[in-house]
Amino acid sequence: MNALLLExxxxxxxxxxxxxxxxxxxxxxxYLTLAERKVIGYxxxxxxxxxxxxxxxxxxxxxxxxxxxxxxxxxxxxxxxLFIIAPILSLVPALLMWAVVPFTQEWVLxxxxxxxxxxxxxxxxxxxxxLLAGWASNSKxxxxxxxRACAQMISYEIAMGFALIGVLMVSGSMNLKTIxxxxxxGVSHWFVWPLFPMFMVYWISAIAETNRAPFDVAEGxxxxxxxxxxxxxxxxxxxxxxxxxxNMIIVSALAVLMFFGGWLSxxxxxxxxxxxxxxxxIWFVLKVFLFLFSYLWFRATLPRYRYDQxxxxxxxxxxxxxxxxxxxxxxxxxxNWIEV
Amino acid sequence: xxxLREIIFWIFSFGLICSALLVVTTRRPVWSVLALVxxxxxxxxxxxxxxxxxxxxxxxxxxxxxxxxxxxxxxxMLNQESLxxxxxxxxxxxxxxxxxxxxxFLLWHHAWPVSVAASLPESRFTGTNTQxxxxxxxxxxxxxxxxxxxxxxxxxxxxxGLTFRGKRAGNKAVPVEAQLNVSSKDRLSxxxxxxxx
Amino acid sequence: xxxxxxxxxxxxxxxxxxxxxxxxxxxxxTLLQLVRPSVTLRFPKEQTPRSRRYRGALALRRYPNGEERxxxxxxxxxxxxxxxxxxxxAPSASGQRQTTRFDIDAFKCVHCGLCEEACPVDSxxxxxxxHYHFDRRGDNILTxxxxxxxxxxxxxxxAQDRDDEEDYR
Numbered sequence: 222m223n224a225l226l227l228e229x230x231x232x233x234x235x236x237x238x239x240x241x242x243x244x245x246x247x248x249x250x251x252y253l254t255l256a257e258r259k260v261i262g263y264x265x266x267x268x269x270x271x272x273x274x275x276x277x278x279x280x281x282x283x284x285x286x287x288x289x290x291x292x293x294x295x296x297x298x299x300x301x302x303l304f305i306i307a308p309i310l311s312l313v314p315a316l317l318m319w320a321v322v323p324f325t326q327e328w329v330l331x332x333x334x335x336x337x338x339x340x341x342x343x344x345x346x347x348x349x350x351x352l353l354a355g356w357a358s359n360s361k362x363x364x365x366x367x368x369r370a371c372a373q374m375i376s377y378e379i380a381m382g383f384a385l386i387g388v389l390m391v392s393g394s395m396n397l398k399t400i401x402x403x404x405x406x407g408v409s410h411w412f413v414w415p416l417f418p419m420f421m422v423y424w425i426s427a428i429a430e431t432n433r434a435p436f437d438v439a440e441g442x443x444x445x446x447x448x449x450x451x452x453x454x455x456x457x458x459x460x461x462x463x464x465x466x467x468n469m470i471i472v473s474a475l476a477v478l479m480f481f482g483g484w485l486s487x488x489x490x491x492x493x494x495x496x497x498x499x500x501x502x503i504w505f506v507l508k509v510f511l512f513l514f515s516y517l518w519f520r521a522t523l524p525r526y527r528y529d530q531x532x533x534x535x536x537x538x539x540x541x542x543x544x545x546x547x548x549x550x551x552x553x554x555x556x557n558w559i560e561v
Numbered sequence: 562x563x564x565l566r567e568i569i570f571w572i573f574s575f576g577l578i579c580s581a582l583l584v585v586t587t588r589r590p591v592w593s594v595l596a597l598v599x600x601x602x603x604x605x606x607x608x609x610x611x612x613x614x615x616x617x618x619x620x621x622x623x624x625x626x627x628x629x630x631x632x633x634x635x636x637x638m639l640n641q642e643s644l645x646x647x648x649x650x651x652x653x654x655x656x657x658x659x660x661x662x663x664x665x666f667l668l669w670h671h672a673w674p675v676s677v678a679a680s681l682p683e684s685r686f687t688g689t690n691t692q693x694x695x696x697x698x699x700x701x702x703x704x705x706x707x708x709x710x711x712x713x714x715x716x717x718x719x720x721x722g723l724t725f726r727g728k729r730a731g732n733k734a735v736p737v738e739a740q741l742n743v744s745s746k747d748r749l750s751x752x753x754x755x756x757x758x
Numbered sequence: 759x760x761x762x763x764x765x766x767x768x769x770x771x772x773x774x775x776x777x778x779x780x781x782x783x784x785x786x787x788t789l790l791q792l793v794r795p796s797v798t799l800r801f802p803k804e805q806t807p808r809s810r811r812y813r814g815a816l817a818l819r820r821y822p823n824g825e826e827r828x829x830x831x832x833x834x835x836x837x838x839x840x841x842x843x844x845x846x847x848a849p850s851a852s853g854q855r856q857t858t859r860f861d862i863d864a865f866k867c868v869h870c871g872l873c874e875e876a877c878p879v880d881s882x883x884x885x886x887x888x889h890y891h892f893d894r895r896g897d898n899i900l901t902x903x904x905x906x907x908x909x910x911x912x913x914x915x916x917a918q919d920r921d922d923e924e925d926y927r
Contacts, residue, residue, distance in 0.1 A: 232565075264788045268798040303591075335691065338618040345626020349598070352630065356591065356637045364637075371634060375627055382622075395615075395691060522788040523781065533737050742771070 238330055242319050250466040251281035257517050264521040288462075291455035296359055299452070303357035308453065308460035311350020314343040315467035322474055323398045325484045325501035336397040337385055340475060341378070344430065347468065348374050351432075351439070351449045354461070358452035366448025369528060370432055370439030376535040377426040377436075383543035384423035387416045388479045390550050401483035408487040413480040415553070418546045420480045422539045424512075427472040429531065431465065433516055435523035436531055473512035474505075481508050570610060577603035585657075590636045594629060601625045615691045810919040813869045813884040816862055816900060817909035819916060826906070827881035830857045834873035834882050842866035843873065860902035864892070880920065885912045 255270065255277060262269030270277035295304055321336040323329035333339060348371055355367020389395055391412060392403040404411050413420045429436040440448040450461045477483055484501030526534070552558075580603060583596035601624050608617035698706050774780060799806060808814075819827050830847030846859040873882045885908065892898050900908075909916070920927075 260792070263796065264792045266791060266794060266796050266798075268796050268800075271800070300591075303595075333614060335614050335618050338615065338622060342618045342622035342626060345622055345630075348626065348630050349633075352633055352637075353595075368634070371630060375630055378626065518785060518788060518792075522784045529734070530737055741775075 235330070242330060243316060246316070246319060246467065246470065247463070249470060250463055251285065253466050253470070253513060254284070254462070255281050256513070257520070260514065260517040261521045264518070285459070288455055288459040293455040293457055294452070296452050299359045300357040303353045304452075305457070307350050307354035307357055308450075308457045308464070309350070310353060311347055311464040312460045312467070314346040314350075315464045315471065318343045318471045321397060322471070322478070323401065323483065324505055326398070326402075328502070329398060332396065332398055335395045337389065337395045337400075337479075340471070341382055341385070344381075344468070344471075345374075345378055347464070350461075350464065354453065355449040358449075360452050362445040362447075362451045363449050365445045366439050366451065369445075370449055373432065373436065373439065373531060373535075374430055376532060377429040377539075380422055380426040380535055380539040380543055381430055383540060383547065384419045384426065385479060387419040387543070387547055387550050388412055390547070390554065391415065397478050397483075401478055401485065404482040405485055405489065407489040407491065408482075411480060411482045411487075416480065416546070416550070418542055420476070422543045422546075423480070424476060426535065426539055427476065428516065428519065429535065431468045431472055433465075433469065434520035435526050437525060438528050438531065469513060469516055470509065473509045473516070476512055477505060477508040483508075566610070570607070573603045573606045573610070577607065590639065591633070594633050594636050597632075598625055598629050601629065615694055808886045808888075810886075810923055812886045812888075813871045813874075815885050815887040815890050815908060816864070816867065816905060817883055817885050817912060817916070818860065818902065818905040819881055819883055819909045819913065820906065826856065827879045828857055828860065829879060829881075830855045831878060833876040833878065837872045837876040839870060839872065840866040840868050842868075857902060860905060862900045862905065864898045864900055883909070883916055885916060886919075887912065 258280075259269035259277070270280040273279040273283045295301060318340045320330045321333055321339050323332070351370045351374075352367050355363045355365075355370075358364070388400060392400040394400055394403075400412075428434075432439045438444075445451070450458055453461060484505040486499060486501075486504050577600055580596040580599040584593050584600065587593050587596065601620060605617040605620040605625075608614075608620065821827055830845060832845050832847070835843045835845050842863045844859065844861045844863075845857055847855055848858045850856040869884060871884055874884055877883075882905075887908075
């Protein structure tokens with residue numbers, strides 16, 4: 222018995238760590254929905270939800286319970302198996318990506334060499350959930366939404382990948398931990414400065430990749446009702462919701478890791494306040510929250526893009542900028558203008 | 562007792578074979594594409610287990626994430642009743658059987674019996690997997706690699722050439738450039754009226 | 759051949775385009791709105807103020823001595839565009855004209871306020887009250903008793919409002 226436990230111990234330890242990542246993540250997702258409604262509310266000079274608990278603090282829990290107890294309607298003539306499996310397929314990759322994210326120098330579940338590639342490939346798997354949901358629903362709105370989402374995600378994946386290649390070139394590694402450690406030495410050493418156009422390309426395509434406003438034609442409430450998840454109710458809808466917000470968080474985390482020095486303090490090397498006393502995880506979370514806020518801020522500010530303009534932006538502007546900057550980075554590395 | 566690694570290997574190999582079989586046996590095209598996706602994922606997992614994590618993840622990123630999505634796109638838009646399997650079966654079946662026989666022969670001739678442990682020869686390169694792959698592609702196989710890239714480029718251009726027929730008359734699409742170059746002067750003019758009296 | 763102004767305008771356009779100037783100004787605006795106080799009223803606790811001339815629930819008023827104002831002239835019945843008012847009259851014990859029946863169908867009423875204008879004795883009025891409802895079918899027919907009860911409840915307010923509006927009537 223003892224021997225078996227000893228043998229299984231690594232497995233149990235991993236499961237424990239997974240729970241330690243996923244449980245706070247889901248909590249953040251829940252409160253991100255509240256934050257979204259609050260922030261957009263305040264920007265529109267409303268109050269946002271304020272009835273459940275003090276200042277609406279229990280609203281996400283109420284929403285969750287409501288969705289949990291709702292009936293899961295399965296449309297007639299839908300492909301039942303695919304209909305049920307689609308939300309799962311969209312949530313699982315969103316959670317899987319956290320396996321390689323280093324929260325601090327020590328806190329990382331799987332410190333694999335090709336961490337960036339892992340995140341990109343898992344992000345690309347997320348398309349299937351959306352595509353299958355749209356097709357299996359047997360509804361034209363859902364199908365339109367899925368088509369739009371799918372084309373958009375594939376297009377912007379390319380721009381996003383190219384933007385990240387710049388970081389890989391400068392840091393010479395695909396391991397997220399190594400990439401962050403390359404940015405040590407305070408705010409001026411972060412990759413966002415030499416790679417600023419890349420960062421812009423990354424962030425714009427990240428917003429498009431997660432199908433958020435102003436690139437939310439996949440949902441397009443005013444044209445195609447709710448896009449790919451129009452036929453989903455109850456927990457199926459909740460899973461899509463969770464996946465969308467989990468994707469937002471991972472994309473923000475990736476931006477922080479790649480361009481903003483991950484868990485490193487921005488004041489490293491400053492005499493007065495080096496920030497070393499603050500644990501790395503705090504810096505990491507703060508930076509991620511900043512990006513999440515910008516998501517909400519953009520949504521409250523910008524109107525929805527027209528579909529052909531989204532495609533034009535992705536293919537004719539972002540990808541050429543990214544490729545051009547890759548060449549420039551190559552030249553800079555060749556002539557030792559930036560340290561590798 | 563089996564090692565954990567080995568259990569995972571068998572799970573994914575079994576999954577790979579099952580999904581590969583499903584690709585050709587199922588009659589529903591969407592399922593067929595999905596089975597192919599699952600086969601790719603299983604194959605990628607096997608590659609990762611053998612230490613080729615870059616290759617495995619690239620397989621998922623490129624094939625599963627992009628190529629198969631486009632496949633699925635096309636298949637979903639097809640009218641599914643119009644696919645007649647009759648003619649396909651008459652010609653494709655003997656061909657498929659012959660190809661399978663040939664591959665089995667190759668396998669038997671070269672690699673039988675297969676052992677799980679020693680499936681990959683000792684790497685000739687030092688450094689990480691990604692560096693090894695890079696040296697391989699841009700070192701010993703650079704000509705083939707560039708040739709493949711060139712063929713893909715030709716394919717892309719020819720596909721565009723086949724489908725793009727120039728701007729059609731009566732096309733009402735708004736050119737984005739023209740739209741962006743509009744200024745308030747183009748839309749609004751202030752009229753001045755002379756005093757009528 | 760482009761003139762110098764054209765080139766300048768083009769340069770400016772490019773600058774605006776590539777520095778995302780318009781998007782930045784939009785974001786700046788929304789950020790300013792974020793820190794401004796909200797204009798929402800927490801409804802049941804806080805309510806928007808209503809005008810003295812607000813046309814809410816219907817009521818019948820009395821004189822300060824408790825006598826009904828209504829003299830059954832039926833002007834309101836005549837003027838009502840929705841035909842919501844039904845009046846029957848008979849002499850009272852003291853020999854005055856008085857209504858025996860004064861029904862208003864609240865479902866027909868459009869709250870136009872013409873009855874109030876027509877009334878020579880300020881009997882039928884529209885109060886400021888908007889929070890009322892009917893539990894059962896049939897309750898929508900407001901009887902004389904119900905209307906008088908409403909009038910009694912809001913009398914202080916109604917009298918005050920009419921005093922304040924005296925100059926404009």
